[in-house]
Amino acid sequence: MxxxxxxxxxxxxxxxxxxxxxxxxxxxxxxxxxxxxxxxxxxxxxxxxxxxxxxxxxxxxxxxxxxxxxxxxxxxxxxxxxxxxxxxxxxxxxxxxxxxxxxxxxxxxxxxxxxxxxxxxxxxxxxxxxxxxxxxxxxxxxxxPAEAFEVLGLIFAAVFGADFALTEASLSSLLKTIEEYKSEFNIKAEETYTTIARVPENMGKVISEKREEIIENTEERMHRMARYTAKMTGAQKHIFKNIIMFVPRTGKESITKINQLKEYIEKL
Structure with a gap:
């Protein structure tokens, strides 16, 4: 064999x-x-x-x-x-x-x-x-004939190797885009926490303002998803759709946002 x-x-x-x-x-x-x-x-x-x-x-x-x-x-x-x-x-x-x-x-x-x-x-x-x-x-x-396996083996090896290399490159690039998305989300979350922590005496007012901000941020989040989606190549979107879920190394909240981005791409 x-x-x-x-x-x-x-x-x-x-x-x-x-x-x-x-x-x-x-x-x-x-x-x-x-x-x-x-x-x-x-x-x-x-x-x-x-x-x-x-x-x-x-x-x-x-x-x-x-x-x-x-x-x-x-x-x-x-x-x-x-x-x-x-x-x-x-x-x-x-x-x-x-x-x-x-x-x-x-x-x-x-x-x-x-x-x-x-x-x-x-x-x-x-x-x-x-x-x-x-x-x-x-x-x-x-x-x-054994020669047929030799020829087919070389052809398949070339195609499979190119496919594997393209997948690896696309995934590495995709991970960079995902890290950008996570970083932006973490910055927004930190800003919200800092704002609330600074004015505990006006908590009711702050909560009311944040409620309105959340409503505004819903539309902003959709625009942000669209912006990061536009950065992705067709190959990266293909990979993103095939991934069932992202698993957090740190920060469950940011992973939730990434999975929301995945759902957004799947609806395109």
């Missing part, structure tokens, strides 16, 4: 994962949902898991034999997918302070990163892949 053939399979199953995610989210949200971390139609976590199974099947052929007990293969796939999903969610959150999926509203979830129903679903999918898809692919692979 060559590296090029493994990479081609990685792209193929990443594409199938993207198809599944997009269809599932589209049906659930009743609108088109282009799921995935990257711009291209791939979800790498799916391809990575399937390729890992293929590699392990060569190391432990008796465990991944289609004739092996279904329950054993199911447990391996369920636990393996849970580890992959949790670790991927953790890494992305630490790197970008954002989540691309969240299971907080699902039963038996762990920190919103994984949940039992999803893990069971991935376990069942893993059994289907092990017992039916992989044997079929192995048979088809025997009829394809």
């Amino acid at each position: 060559s590296a090029s053939s493994l990479f081609v399979k990685f792209i193929f199953f990443s594409f199938l994962g993207w198809v599944w995610e997009s269809i599932y989210c589209t049906v659930r949200e009743k609108k088109w949902a282009d799921r995935g971390f990257l711009f291209g139609p791939v979800c790498p976590i799916y391809g990575s898991c399937v390729v890992a199974v293929m590699i392990l099947s060569n190391i432990f052929p008796e465990v991944f034999d289609p004739k092996q007990a279904v329950w054993l293969q199911f447990l391996i796939c369920m636990i393996g997918s849970a580890i992959a999903e949790y670790s991927t969610s953790w890494v992305l959150e630490k790197r970008f302070s954002a989540r691309w999926w969240d299971y907080s509203d699902m039963p038996f979830n762990l920190n919103g990163r994984i949940c039992l129903p999803a893990s069971i679903g991935f376990g069942i999918a893993g059994v289907i892949i092990i017992r039916y898809m992989i044997p079929t692919i192995v048979q088809l692979e025997s009829h394809i």
Whole structure:
């Protein structure tokens, strides 16, 4: 099993994962949902898991034999997918302070990163892949020249690498824009706190004035959202829409405002 053939399979199953995610989210949200971390139609976590199974099947052929007990293969796939999903969610959150999926509203979830129903679903999918898809692919692979995998591998590597680099650059730039938005919000909040703290004896008057200011600030906030949205490229807006939620490192209030900005962009 060559590296090029493994990479081609990685792209193929990443594409199938993207198809599944997009269809599932589209049906659930009743609108088109282009799921995935990257711009291209791939979800790498799916391809990575399937390729890992293929590699392990060569190391432990008796465990991944289609004739092996279904329950054993199911447990391996369920636990393996849970580890992959949790670790991927953790890494992305630490790197970008954002989540691309969240299971907080699902039963038996762990920190919103994984949940039992999803893990069971991935376990069942893993059994289907092990017992039916992989044997079929192995048979088809025997009829394809090794040179074809080499060429396809190079093409896919170039496209995937460019996609990954573009996504990383766009996300880094997006984080800078988000930090600007957070800073502006924090400045406004500090000004409001300072004003109230200076005149405690006129608290009733201050509260009344602040009530009127809040009404005025609603329109100002919409203009501010529009201004920051205008700074974003189409690629950044695409990423922003695919992010489920932003997770605060510090300051829950500013994160709330960022999530409001996300909702504003989704309505465009």
